[in-house]
Amino acid sequence: MRLYEDLVRPFLFRFDPEGVHHATMMACRVAGTSSIAKSFAQRVFGTPPDARLETTVAGIRFPNPVGLGAGYDKNGEGVEFLSRLGFGYIDVGSVSHSPSAGNTARPRLFRIPADEGLMVYYGVPSDGAPTVAARLSGRRLPVPLGVTIVETNTGKPNDPSAVIAEMTEAVAPFVGVVDLLFVSAACANDTTGAHPFSDLENLRRLLASFARYDAIPPVFLKIRATVDQIDRIVEISNEFPFVKGFRPGIIAPRPYIGFNTPAEELARMPGTATGPFRKPVLLATLREWYARIDRTRHSLIAHAGIRSGRDAYEAIRAGASLTGLVTALVYEGPGLARRINEELAALLQADGFANVADAVGADHAQPVRDPVPA
Ligand SMILES: Cc1cc2nc3c(=O)[nH]c(=O)nc-3n(C[C@H](O)[C@H](O)[C@H](O)COP(=O)(O)O)c2cc1C
Numbered sequence: 001m002r003l004y005e006d007l008v009r010p011f012l013f014r015f016d017p018e019g020v021h022h023a024t025m026m027a028c029r030v031a032g033t034s035s036i037a038k039s040f041a042q043r044v045f046g047t048p049p050d051a052r053l054e055t056t057v058a059g060i061r062f063p064n065p066v067g068l069g070a071g072y073d074k075n076g077e078g079v080e081f082l083s084r085l086g087f088g089y090i091d092v093g094s095v096s097h098s099p100s101a102g103n104t105a106r107p108r109l110f111r112i113p114a115d116e117g118l119m120v121y122y123g124v125p126s127d128g129a130p131t132v133a134a135r136l137s138g139r140r141l142p143v144p145l146g147v148t149i150v151e152t153n154t155g156k157p158n159d160p161s162a163v164i165a166e167m168t169e170a171v172a173p174f175v176g177v178v179d180l181l182f183v184s185a186a187c188a189n190d191t192t193g194a195h196p197f198s199d200l201e202n203l204r205r206l207l208a209s210f211a212r213y214d215a216i217p218p219v220f221l222k223i224r225a226t227v228d229q230i231d232r233i234v235e236i237s238n239e240f241p242f243v244k245g246f247r248p249g250i251i252a253p254r255p256y257i258g259f260n261t262p263a264e265e266l267a268r269m270p271g272t273a274t275g276p277f278r279k280p281v282l283l284a285t286l287r288e289w290y291a292r293i294d295r296t297r298h299s300l301i302a303h304a305g306i307r308s309g310r311d312a313y314e315a316i317r318a319g320a321s322l323t324g325l326v327t328a329l330v331y332e333g334p335g336l337a338r339r340i341n342e343e344l345a346a347l348l349q350a351d352g353f354a355n356v357a358d359a360v361g362a363d364h365a366q367p368v369r370d371p372v373p374a
Contacts, residue, residue: 004333032080117275290319309343
């Protein structure tokens with residue numbers, strides 16, 4: 001009997017997804033105040049230290065390459081507890097400069113269990129950067145802490161200059177508070193559908209504006225791009241030494257094809273689908289990016305459909321230095337990160353890699369020919 005899959009999940013899945021998520025976050029917040037709960041979680045769910053999994057990216061040491069992605073802890077309320085669940089880093093957010101309620105429509109989070117996925121239509125609700133940063137300030141966590149900065153969802157298109165100004169201001173309270181800064185330059189979830197950064201000149205202006213912070217943490221851009229745009233994004237990023245890499249965005253275009261969930265059911269749900277079905281696109285996208293980045297200065301972070309050690313391993317071989325997930329945690333519960341890490345360590349070892357860094361981009365190496373028999 002598997003405790004989470006057989007008992008906890010069927011119980012939780014009887015209730016509204018967003019309500020369950022709020023209750024889970026409240027439980028994480030309370031558990032995070034108890035040193036007994038934290039050390040219990042670390043012992044039961046924590047990933048034991050393993051030199052094969054340890055990796056350094058952008059000068060930061062990660063105990064393992066499997067992070068908790070943004071969207072799970074949007075406002076930094078549960079980091080004390082969540083950082084004991086075996087993940088290699090925590091990405092809080094997305095956080096906008098001003099507080100926002102997100103999309104007003106309800107429901108705005110849906111389960112699609114037949115595909116082990118979710119449909120997300122939150123529209124980036126946020127307590128706002130000053131509040132979240134104050135909550136995170138002074139925390140000493142066992143893993144690196146990141147935050148994702150996003151444009152405030154006002155429900156109407158904003159002038160790019162105003163977006164650049166407010167996102168720059170949103171960064172300020174996090175300088176000296178977080179280890180990593182993720183910058184959402186293509187949020188699929190605001191109500192306007194307008195992305196100022198689809199004009200890459202606005203991306204350059206945003207990064208130029210960030211340059212005012214001397215001690216800005218390493219920046220990773222969350223961005224979706226066509227193959228043609230990747231070169232231009234890399235070129236722009238090369239102008240700013242604090243940009244250390246990219247988390248390529250993956251989107252499954254509507255209508256969703258090849259899902260187990262009936263099309264009529266999916267059509268009734270607004271938002272963006274997440275789940276394991278995105279993994280093939282993720283791998284193809286990583287390969288495109290890895291072939292184009294300057295690997296001495298930029299690293300890739302893989303998100304989308306990762307739920308096993310093999311998934312993480314394939315993403316690493318395709319070019320990712322770190323991976324992350326959200327959806328699988330909902331389906332598999334708190335033992336997930338440790339299981340993925342244990343599977344990943346075994347796969348690295350089986351293929352003769354000493355550690356994660358050795359395997360990054362392995363699929364891009366020249367194929368080794370079988371030795372010619374003498
Ligand atoms: C419920 C939910 C909320 C999310 N909210 C955010 C968010 O606020 N900001 C963000 O950058 N990504 C957000 N994401 C995207 C995740 O961080 C992740 O990149 C994506 O879901 C792909 O990984 P997965 O297949 O493991 O879920 C969200 C995902 C989910 C499922």
